Amino acid sequence: LTGRLTGFGTTIFAEMSALAAETGAINLGQGFPDTDGPESVREAAVRAIRDGRGNQYPPGPGIPELRTAIAGHQLSRYGLHHDPDTDVLVTAGATEAIAAALLALVEPGDEVIALEPYYDSYAACIALAGGRRVPVTLRPRDGAYHLDLDELRDAITDRTRLILLNTPHNPTGTVLGRDELAAIAELAVEHDLLVVTDEVYEHLVFEGEHHPIAGFPGMRERTVTIGSAGKTYSLTGWKVGWITASAPLVTAVRTVKQFLTYVSAGPFQYAVAEALQLPEAYYEELRASLRARRDLLADGLTAAGFTVYRPAGTYFITTDIRPLGASDGIAFCRELPHRCGVVAVPNAVFYDDAEQGAPFIRFAFCKSPALLEEAAARLRRL
């Protein structure tokens, strides 16, 4: 393994899912739903395979039907205009979009500001690009995690190339508000920075509203927005993601994507193009159902003695284990399946300074209510 990736071993998600499989524990670690997405969408993929659509290399940027549907989604929801031919790129999940965007836009030595705790692939991809990660830490206060705009301002130097945002935020569940995004946008314009924004949880917001930063003044030309079908349609195994951006930025990211995967799997693209036409009721139901499951697990974790940061969005609840007399989240998560048959993820791995994240662990609630109730009952016996 090259020096650039020193310290990057197996991802925490693979490690914890393997631990769940080995022990038979309830897996509230890796964030994937235990119920597959809409049958009509799954049928659309089967139909595409049967009808011979996408079984051979689809076009590199993505099939036109999907690019048009993605542009339509950005326009109808957020008023953002994108030409499907030049401003949209289909990727192998958001994961490839993150990698391709950073490899395309970061020069060796450039500084990349990332909200901490950060999704693990950000650190690895900044390192692959030869960039330097500069964390700006979200801190818990009054039951939720908050961004300190002064810390963000102070983190900007003349080496800063881009800000890597994530809202709704994994693992804290924070949804950046309109005022915060406006302030970030002003900083980006003032310092002529690019913004790569990971919005894969855009439809999973339970309090407040999701605002894409691309819609703020001066941002349209400097923002790469990342989306994914995985979370929105409960089909994480399909690995269909995308970016929307101005034509020059899309061209840069597409150039890298060509040499990573060349194209993304064909039949799933036809099915996701159909998924993007689902009625509003689909999204409302998904949100309502996840909100109820968030509350179920949050109440169960509170009853079990954890301090709970109730998330405004995403699939995840971050908790503090100190009320349970523990302070090392990594050790706690390794023992948890053996102690009570539940798997969680330690937030420490999402920090540069693991000490800062040590007492926090994350539980996923994108599971059936019965499973969440059983997990909560097991945790109460801790």
Ligand code: PMP
């Ligand atoms: N970004 C964040 C914040 C995530 O939590 C995840 C995991 N779903 C991804 C990106 C990766 O998404 P995908 O499965 O579409 O590659």
Ligand code: GLN
């Ligand atoms: N995004 C999901 C999570 O945060 C899963 C990611 C993965 O397995 N790489 O748990």
